[in-house]
Amino acid sequence: MTVLVCAGAVIMVFPFLWTLITSITPEGSLAGGPSLVVRNPTLDAYRELFTSLPMMRIIANSILVSVVTTGLQLLTGAMAGYGFARLEFRAKGLLFALYLATMMIPLQVLVVPLFIMFKDLHLHDTYFALIAPAVASAFGAFMLRQAVEAVPRELDEAATLDGAGHLRIFAFIILPLIKPTLATVGILAFMSTWNSFLWPLVVIRSPELQTLPLGLATLQGQFTTRWDVVMAGSVISILPIALVYLFAQRHLIAGVAHTGIK
Numbered sequence: 001m002t003v004l005v006c007a008g009a010v011i012m013v014f015p016f017l018w019t020l021i022t023s024i025t026p027e028g029s030l031a032g033g034p035s036l037v038v039r040n041p042t043l044d045a046y047r048e049l050f051t052s053l054p055m056m057r058i059i060a061n062s063i064l065v066s067v068v069t070t071g072l073q074l075l076t077g078a079m080a081g082y083g084f085a086r087l088e089f090r091a092k093g094l095l096f097a098l099y100l101a102t103m104m105i106p107l108q109v110l111v112v113p114l115f116i117m118f119k120d121l122h123l124h125d126t127y128f129a130l131i132a133p134a135v136a137s138a139f140g141a142f143m144l145r146q147a148v149e150a151v152p153r154e155l156d157e158a159a160t161l162d163g164a165g166h167l168r169i170f171a172f173i174i175l176p177l178i179k180p181t182l183a184t185v186g187i188l189a190f191m192s193t194w195n196s197f198l199w200p201l202v203v204i205r206s207p208e209l210q211t212l213p214l215g216l217a218t219l220q221g222q223f224t225t226r227w228d229v230v231m232a233g234s235v236i237s238i239l240p241i242a243l244v245y246l247f248a249q250r251h252l253i254a255g256v257a258h259t260g261i262k
Contacts, residue, residue: 023231058215081144147181161240
């Protein structure tokens with residue numbers, strides 16, 4: 001069993017290792033197939049990448065959009081989760097089912113109406129257009145609702161007897177107890193926003209607002225034979241996601257287990 005797990009790990013890691021090796025190979029090429037041997041490794045591809053594209057601005061754009069979107073998605077998801085788990089109102093079950101049903105609508109269906117709406121409001125080609133469509137997530141609300149449901153209601157009742165309202169219960173009792181799930185939703189939201197390509201491609205026209213996926217697409221068109229430069233951009237795009245996942249892996253596993261999802 002251990003051998004199979006190790007073999008699977010090697011198979012999963014190999015594409016990332018090959019990407020890194022190709023990025024430091026002089027005049028890196030994919031014609032010869034995968035190779036783990038690098039003769040005269042160099043960082044010229046990274047130097048050319050940063051001189052040919054405004055990479056610092058592109059990276060900053062991705063960080064800004066991903067961080068702000070993740071924070072807002074956590075806020076809206078936690079509030080929706082608390083509302084559906086703790087508050088009683090008419091047709092709550094139906095509304096929650098309709099909210100979850102939006103998960104079955106692919107982004108490709110929404111791209112055109114969203115673009116028309118933002119264009120009519122003169123908000124296209126802005127940071128707001130990049131952030132707004134991802135502020136709320138049905139999956140995040142579902143995960144956080146499950147986490148809130150797992151918190152004993154006796155804690156709410158005790159806080160109510162002490163004079164606490166819904167806002168204080170939400171901020172000082174519920175949120176501290178669902179931190180693992182918040183971390184899980186935050187990681188998934190950050191990864192999704194960081195890797196988003198279709199919506200930024202449609203709504204962004206200014207080069208100074210490009211995110212990393214758009215920058216890499218431009219790079220592939222500009223350097224059709226310089227795969228070392230393309231792979232250098234891929235390494236820069238993958239590295240933050242890999243670091244976030246490695247450092248937050250424990251919270252991700254705990255958050256999924258905390259919600260009771262198998």
